[in-house]
Amino acid sequence: MRFRLAKCVWGEAYTETMLQVNLPSLLAPANLPTAASRHAIEHVIYTTPADAAVIRDHPAFRAVAAVAKTRIEAIGFDSAPGAEDYHEATIPRMNAVHNRILEECHAEGSVWLFDQPDHVWGDGSLSWLAETAATTRSCVVFPGIRTVKEHVVPELLRRARPDGTIVVANRDLARLAMEGMHIHDAGRLWGSGTATVWPHHVSWPAAPHAMLRRAFFTQPFAIAPPAGVGAERSVDMHYLARAFPDPDSLHFVRDSDDFFVLEVSARFHVDDSNPHPLTVPLIGSFAAAICDDYQLACFERTIRMHAGGIPETMWRRAERRSERVRRGVLAYRALHALRVHLERIGYPAARTLRRLLAGDMPSAWRGVPMPRTILLPSSPVLGAELDGSPAMLLGLVSAEPLPAEGPNAAGELPLLDGHRLSWRRVGGVLTLNDRIAATSAGEVAGMGLLRLSGDLGTALTGSALAPPTLSDH
């Protein structure tokens, strides 16, 4: 298998970052030196003529070129002077180069080992990546941590060896990443008082210097590009879904001990934080508007990121917490779809449902990391309840999941409004507050999120209302 380790860079700031930390981290013994000794790797830097001159003169470039076949490819524009617009100019330019790399890799049958000038590689990560891509023949994905350049780069330079090489083990790099976490990632940490409104990934603290991450949108690091699938915003966002339609075909990095790359960004490069914590409705709102089945499948995977050894019990606890949030997000997303449908058909209870979905006041959600299981009755019951007593629907938002085990069972669920919901399951019939809510075992299955059927369900079939299954436990 052939590999092309490729990135584009232009402008003084990014070129300097690449020469200061990116190339030196690639020179760590278990990165490019090992990977190049085991695999056919070509290292290609796409840059402007002006920046190429600076790069060629730098010892880090010469050192990299001595380890692996390295060349510079010209890109068709010069470094933009001054305040270049990030979204209008920088991203489209980067995208154009990334599309070129995709086409060239496809043409020569090589795998693109994705790199950026502001990436820092943990020692061993590159060789692990090449080995994994060669073995699994999959697209390898990993949502890295964005860090504050002003904090992290000096730390890395302090650790540089006399020859300029930066050798940092994955765990040490993870520690550095958490200590110098950028506001971009800080706003996506569950439990913090401030969150972003764009939670494309979410992390749960597991222990000191350890967190569990789930990502709706993740970053491909080893790509064998299929024909005719171009990047829209680099290989972020929906590229993966278009290029590799089966999410199960992806190879998800699951532990930062295997692979860890951080990104350094200027401290104030982005700020989309909002003075409100992450809540299930907030993430669910994002998932309903932005994500499809593909991203939800990606969000099922957890990635352990840690700077030290963490007891398995702590990981398990964090996984359970994050799983409850994931289930809540799925339920919210389903209800969101229902709400949209009800509004479209002018259903009288749409407003009630909207109110239910919006219940993420800090007083209700902050300090309560448990997401709510949302119960949907089957369509006849829903119809009756919506027309008859909207309050019942509000009452169906439970603070606890419905126990799934056992053919015959009964119990009570605490509701958000302080009331309790009695439930009874006999055979395939589920009764809520003495009213029949479901009449088949299939509807009762899982966490109690029941699939709609009938007329209302017509517009809601498929992913929108796919309930969690028992296997998700």
Place this chain on the structure above:
Amino acid sequence: MSIRPSEQRGRTNGDAARLCADACRLVEAGCPARIAVLTAPPGMLELPLWRLALAAAALDGSDPVAALEHARTADAGEPGDWAALSAVAYAQARIGWDRRVRRDAVSLLGVEGGADRDPLLEARTLLARAAEIHPSSSLWNDIGHVAGLSGDLDGARAAFLRSLALHPADRHATINLAVLMLRAGDPHADIMDFLGRTQLAATLPPALLLLAGGETAMAGPAEVHEWRRTTVFSYAWRRELASRLRAASAEPGGGAP
């Protein structure tokens, strides 16, 4: 504020006047970051007005550290100028907010955040000074915004109310107070009552629109991208900057005395 010919090196007053006109257009067009790429003679850097323009450029270009330096220089060159004080405060608020968010988050991961001076507190103090010098509803709105960023919701509410006492139709303070009420978890009836009693000079954010339309329990993110819990600065000092740049560009000889 004027541009003095003695401070131009190799440029005429006409150049400086054109520069101010260009900068004014950029500020008014909402893209002051591009001021940074205008070619200015070295002497311009000594002018408080130009430093203020560069502070606006740096803030718009997501470089509050550079903005802070420019704004402080402008403040030192023109002591007691409320616009320069505001610019310093805006830069401090941006720096302080970043620090607060990151510190809150990393503390969950067991990472020490340090205990140095709080830029948000300093921003609030500076804005209070500016409001003493130049009492205005906009500056009290800004004080409220910074107080809210610091988590002092009571202080924020008092500042927004003071802003509205000075100017009952202040569009920023009106909406910011309603946003704050949402964030603080006030009963929605109170918010609706407030919106009903208040002159609205700007479009409400979607959540408040829903409330005003009778959607009595809206509190969460109905749609993605709605920053309904975020109050905003007034940017009064930037409008003042545009006004000063326009005046400087219109004066004979580029505003030279």
